[in-house]
Amino acid sequence: MIEQALQDYLNGGPLYVGEIIVRRVNPRGYVIRHWKDDQQPDATLARYADTTAALEIVRYDAKKKYRPLKGAPNLRRGWELRVSSVAETRQALDYFYPGAFATWLAYNRDEVLPVDLRETLQRQTGMYRVTQKLTLPQAEELAGRFCQSGSGCLRTILWKIDGHSPRRYLPESKFDSTVDQLGRNYGVIPFLCVEACNLFVAEARKIIKGPAE
Amino acid sequence: MSAQRKPGSALVLVGHGSTVNPDSSLPTFTHAKEIRRRRIFSEVHCAFWKEEPSLREVLRMVESDDVYIVPNFISEGYFTARVIPRELELTGAVTRRNGRVIKYCQPVGNDPRMTDLLLYRAKEVAEGVPADKTSLMIVAHGTGLNENSAVAAKRQVSAIRGRKIYPEVVAAFMEEEPPISAWDTLTTQPFVVVVPFFISDGLHSYEDIPVLLGIESQAQGAASHQEVFRRNPYQLKGRKLYYAGAIGMEAMMADIILETVERFDFTR
Ligand code: SF4
Numbered sequence: 206m207i208e209q210a211l212q213d214y215l216n217g218g219p220l221y222v223g224e225i226i227v228r229r230v231n232p233r234g235y236v237i238r239h240w241k242d243d244q245q246p247d248a249t250l251a252r253y254a255d256t257t258a259a260l261e262i263v264r265y266d267a268k269k270k271y272r273p274l275k276g277a278p279n280l281r282r283g284w285e286l287r288v289s290s291v292a293e294t295r296q297a298l299d300y301f302y303p304g305a306f307a308t309w310l311a312y313n314r315d316e317v318l319p320v321d322l323r324e325t326l327q328r329q330t331g332m333y334r335v336t337q338k339l340t341l342p343q344a345e346e347l348a349g350r351f352c353q354s355g356s357g358c359l360r361t362i363l364w365k366i367d368g369h370s371p372r373r374y375l376p377e378s379k380f381d382s383t384v385d386q387l388g389r390n391y392g393v394i395p396f397l398c399v400e401a402c403n404l405f406v407a408e409a410r411k412i413i414k415g416p417a418e
Numbered sequence: 419m420s421a422q423r424k425p426g427s428a429l430v431l432v433g434h435g436s437t438v439n440p441d442s443s444l445p446t447f448t449h450a451k452e453i454r455r456r457r458i459f460s461e462v463h464c465a466f467w468k469e470e471p472s473l474r475e476v477l478r479m480v481e482s483d484d485v486y487i488v489p490n491f492i493s494e495g496y497f498t499a500r501v502i503p504r505e506l507e508l509t510g511a512v513t514r515r516n517g518r519v520i521k522y523c524q525p526v527g528n529d530p531r532m533t534d535l536l537l538y539r540a541k542e543v544a545e546g547v548p549a550d551k552t553s554l555m556i557v558a559h560g561t562g563l564n565e566n567s568a569v570a571a572k573r574q575v576s577a578i579r580g581r582k583i584y585p586e587v588v589a590a591f592m593e594e595e596p597p598i599s600a601w602d603t604l605t606t607q608p609f610v611v612v613v614p615f616f617i618s619d620g621l622h623s624y625e626d627i628p629v630l631l632g633i634e635s636q637a638q639g640a641a642s643h644q645e646v647f648r649r650n651p652y653q654l655k656g657r658k659l660y661y662a663g664a665i666g667m668e669a670m671m672a673d674i675i676l677e678t679v680e681r682f683d684f685t686r
Contacts, residue, residue, distance in 0.1 A: 271440040273438070274470075296454075307479045399475065
């Protein structure tokens with residue numbers, strides 16, 4: 206079903222998600238690039254045919270720094286991944302933006318239930334239990350700093366804090382699944398954030414414990 | 419090995435992942451790819467505690483109603499007993515939810531063939547070295563809080579002793595007694611082979627353990643990580659010491675993962 210939906214989507218035109226573009230090419234094949242490399246001549250790009258290349262591409266930014274957060278807006282450029290099946294395309298997509306397509310489909314079926322940050326923090330045990338002490342202003346400040354699309358994360362936030370979206374330091378668009386976080390004005394699939402990630406929780410811990418740890 | 423096909427089932431391989439170590443998730447991704455290639459399950463996914471896809475989101479990626487969860491962990495402990503069940507909202511070994519059956523398997527480290535894997539690593543790193551003049555040391559993290567890695571390592575040590583290949587087999591730990599730094603008093607043979615009981619190479623195997631062994635004076639820069647394995651053997655304290663990498667990348671791990679699934683079915 207997910208694969209079929211992906212095939213249908215790609216038959217209708219290119220797919221943009223995060224910083225990548227996926228195109229169906231003739232006769233049977235799919236090309237994935239950094240969206241800014243879409244019009245680059247083939248010869249200027251490092252070309253790959255194995256989805257495993259995507260794992261390497263997402264792991265380090267252009268400065269060879271590890272990218273622990275897949276939504277970080279620093280995907281490096283200069284490569285092309287060309288695969289022959291939708292299954293491989295889906296696999297590669299999940300390497301770049303894990304679950305983005307499946308979550309978007311579920312979201313359109315109204316099957317995505319965002320989890321309030323309080324619930325996420327309440328669930329924590331062990332060294333992360335202290336994050337339960339995070340106050341609303343601290344959570345809003347953290348979201349404003351850590352999740353912002355400019356240099357933090359390209360996901361669209363669906364979760365709330367105490368029932369409210371963390372709007373204080375973030376633009377309306379950060380919570381709107383119809384708006385592209387990169388500000389392009391063509392059809393883009395949002396990379397949805399249904400529940401605050403573990404990196405967010407780890408940052409919350411730093412706020413409570415102080416930066417020394 | 420030819421594992422039984424499970425065309426209506428999904429496999430989710432769970433790794434720890436890391437926000438600082440780029441190599442941490444590689445073994446999990448690598449084995450998932452190999453198992454996918456064998457077409458045993460209709461889908462194979464990875465999920466991580468510290469990376470994406472997270473345990474919280476992976477089940478949205480799964481389409482099958484029959485799902486096996488296999489922790490790619492060396493031992494039972496905090497992660498397998500608390501974190502994974504909590505994050506996946508499991509109620510036991512079998513969880514039924516919204517028409518779906520989720521089967522929670524044992525960590526891969528419980529597989530009896532982990533012993534073979536450790537022995538294979540030991541043999542590989544010290545090729546041609548006479549086993550009857552060799553002490554084998556299995557090293558693990560060993561902290562009561564996160565993992566029972568010490569218990570698991572000691573279990574491996576007694577299993578390896580039982581095979582009577584090496585005259586001396588000992589365990590040593592980063593954060594428990596006996597410490598890794600005492601390797602020269604813990605062992606007596608002229609050759610010493612050290613195999614870390616870890617899923618993935620990372621700061622522990624590149625930096626911490628080499629420093630404890632005394633084969634590195636201090637933590638090295640990121641560029642020289644693999645160097646530590648290339649400089650074998652180390653001449654130290656009148657012995658020849660061989661230091662092996664983590665076992666998690668071995669190709670045999672894919673078989674062990676599949677057997678973990680089979681064992682789950684067999685014992686149910
Ligand atoms: S909480 Fe969501 S939006 Fe914020 S950094 Fe994590 S994944 Fe990105």
